[in-house]
Amino acid sequence: MLRFIVRRLVQMVGVLVVLSLLLFLWLRSLPGxxxxxxxxxxATPQSRAAMEAQFGLDQPIWVQxxxxxxxxLQGDFGPSTSVLxxxxxxxxxxxxxxxxxxxxxxxxxxxxxxxxxxxxxxxRRRASLLDNASVIFSLVGIAIPVFFLAFLxxxxxxxxxxxxxxxxxxxxxxxxxxxxxxxxxxxxxxxxFDASWDALKHLVLPSIALASxxxxxxxxxxxxxxxxxxxxxxxxxxxxxxxxxxxxxxxHILRNAMLPVTTTIGLQIGALLAGAxxxxxxxxxxxxxxxxxxxxxxxxxPVLQVLILAAAAIYVLVNLLVDIMYAVIDPRVRTR
Amino acid sequence: xxxxxxxxxxNAKKDRIxxxxxxxxxxxxxxxxxxxVHVGAAGKVKDTGGVSLIASAWSRLRRNPVFLIGAAIxxxxxxxxxxxxxxxxxxxxxxxxxxxxxxTPGNIPGPMSGSPLGxxxxxxxxxxxxxxxxxxxxxxxxxxxxxxLTGGIALGTLAGAFGGWVDSLVMRVVDVMLSVPSxxxxxxxxxxxxxxxxxxxxxxxxTVQVPIFARxxxxxxxxxRGSDHVLAARALGVKQSSIVFRHMLPNSLxxxxxxxxxxxxxxxxxxxxxxxxxxGNPDDRQPEWGQMLGAAQGLIQDYPHLAFYPAAxxxxxxxxxxxxxxxxxxxxxxxxRR
Numbered sequence: 001m002l003r004f005i006v007r008r009l010v011q012m013v014g015v016l017v018v019l020s021l022l023l024f025l026w027l028r029s030l031p032g033x034x035x036x037x038x039x040x041x042x043a044t045p046q047s048r049a050a051m052e053a054q055f056g057l058d059q060p061i062w063v064q065x066x067x068x069x070x071x072x073l074q075g076d077f078g079p080s081t082s083v084l085x086x087x088x089x090x091x092x093x094x095x096x097x098x099x100x101x102x103x104x105x106x107x108x109x110x111x112x113x114x115x116x117x118x119x120x121x122x123x124r125r126r127a128s129l130l131d132n133a134s135v136i137f138s139l140v141g142i143a144i145p146v147f148f149l150a151f152l153x154x155x156x157x158x159x160x161x162x163x164x165x166x167x168x169x170x171x172x173x174x175x176x177x178x179x180x181x182x183x184x185x186x187x188x189x190x191x192x193f194d195a196s197w198d199a200l201k202h203l204v205l206p207s208i209a210l211a212s213x214x215x216x217x218x219x220x221x222x223x224x225x226x227x228x229x230x231x232x233x234x235x236x237x238x239x240x241x242x243x244x245x246x247x248x249x250x251x252h253i254l255r256n257a258m259l260p261v262t263t264t265i266g267l268q269i270g271a272l273l274a275g276a277x278x279x280x281x282x283x284x285x286x287x288x289x290x291x292x293x294x295x296x297x298x299x300x301x302p303v304l305q306v307l308i309l310a311a312a313a314i315y316v317l318v319n320l321l322v323d324i325m326y327a328v329i330d331p332r333v334r335t336r
Numbered sequence: 337x338x339x340x341x342x343x344x345x346x347n348a349k350k351d352r353i354x355x356x357x358x359x360x361x362x363x364x365x366x367x368x369x370x371x372x373v374h375v376g377a378a379g380k381v382k383d384t385g386g387v388s389l390i391a392s393a394w395s396r397l398r399r400n401p402v403f404l405i406g407a408a409i410x411x412x413x414x415x416x417x418x419x420x421x422x423x424x425x426x427x428x429x430x431x432x433x434x435x436x437x438x439x440t441p442g443n444i445p446g447p448m449s450g451s452p453l454g455x456x457x458x459x460x461x462x463x464x465x466x467x468x469x470x471x472x473x474x475x476x477x478x479x480x481x482x483x484x485l486t487g488g489i490a491l492g493t494l495a496g497a498f499g500g501w502v503d504s505l506v507m508r509v510v511d512v513m514l515s516v517p518s519x520x521x522x523x524x525x526x527x528x529x530x531x532x533x534x535x536x537x538x539x540x541x542x543t544v545q546v547p548i549f550a551r552x553x554x555x556x557x558x559x560x561r562g563s564d565h566v567l568a569a570r571a572l573g574v575k576q577s578s579i580v581f582r583h584m585l586p587n588s589l590x591x592x593x594x595x596x597x598x599x600x601x602x603x604x605x606x607x608x609x610x611x612x613x614x615x616g617n618p619d620d621r622q623p624e625w626g627q628m629l630g631a632a633q634g635l636i637q638d639y640p641h642l643a644f645y646p647a648a649x650x651x652x653x654x655x656x657x658x659x660x661x662x663x664x665x666x667x668x669x670x671x672x673r674r
Contacts, residue, residue, distance in 0.1 A: 142658060143651045148608070316515050
């Protein structure tokens, strides 16, 4: 088990090293580049050269890469150029991280709470009305562009019906105390329950939009996996032994069927940030996704660096955790 | 993995092939998949007197409503794309006088005679743009999938055919590409272009698909390496290159082709996402649905129909390709041939 974890850790470090190299090369080849972004139209050859010297852009490329890695390891990505000019890029990341975690948490909660039971019952009653309806529902969930779903929800429930807030994380008239940056938890800690409730209302529509794809994927994997397990000999054995439905469901079906689902959930958590870029942009949610969209639009390279590297690191880390968890749940994996 | 109880005769060459096959089938999943295929295929032959996988898949697909609906949507979409200029009532890039008459900063004209869906924000006929948009959307989807498929087949074949360090190297590259969420990768690549165009969108989306295809093909090629027909070919002294290209590759392409119908759907959706993030094709003389949807987002509060129509087109077409791909996958899966 330990060897397994160590091997995966080494692989992960390798991936991150290659990724940092690619990120570095990518930043170098972006059109415009930092110097043009800062100097804009007023760039003269002299001012350009001066600024290139200031940023060390006139040095050989491997020296630049070495310095880049050094700065990354120290968490020094430089100040933001246009999203929040002057603020340290890493600070922006940490300020916005809680919003995205909160949103992702609720989105995953919806996706899992809906996807697994629905997948299970759809498989148990294969080809029934419930099965067909939920399969079609999940396919629509995949086929609908996330940002359009976000717009649609916003248009119907926020703008037309006015049931839920249009954008942001908290209404302007709510005076909330910030403790952790997780608005729902903050309200609970400070006993400002109205602030918590208000933050929750702001989370509903973005979470549903963000949950659409993970829900569809989790539902489909659960259904397929339960169908596979139902066919196994040990289920027939369990049934012929006269075990109760509850025991068969819990011990025999779900425990085995959950293996591929675990992996899928991990992959989906990693992929949530991509959906968050779209969802947060529509709802001006103030998380990492919105920051990513803005920094692409405004070519804010320091912020982009942090966010892309962080996205990849989170993704790789989540996958590592999933692999380890998988090995814990399924002893067969370890011996491979 | 434990060595399988095989022919005990000492045979140097066979041992070498065995060890090759075993390193190839290193991950247990592929090895069991092969076993299942054999069991499934053999069982089938016994019941029906030898129906090929494709023939039996087709006979079931013909009666599968899901497949038929998906195929119908796809056929209509492709026909629409092929004959778009003939079907469209107006020139999609022209601003029509009768629509411009009523177009003011505060008003985008709705349906009127000759223009059943009304105008877009520049006085062009919305219906014509939707119809012509089918063609551009198909181009983006097909080329993105085709490029991704080509790259994926190249990498996957390299990994699956040689194994060993080539395999490890290719798979590490694939791992790195998969370590960034796909939309982020597409956005990052699209951002590299000094001037976004239709082709930057296509290349960005295609790149994201490469690792998926590569992994899939490698998996099924590795499974092939240990299978009997490859061993037989090797034992007969068939050249490595023709084993790979004539025996392994054709037999491994099935899942990859099925995947590409699904990828076509995601390509169209991703193109829309790129447009939404301002990285799409800015030239709207040849409209594309994703681009139309991206352009309409600013007007969604007052003119939701401008976003609704292209979005509905995208959803229906993506659904069509997905339905077709899913039912194909199910039909070709030997395990589901019960």
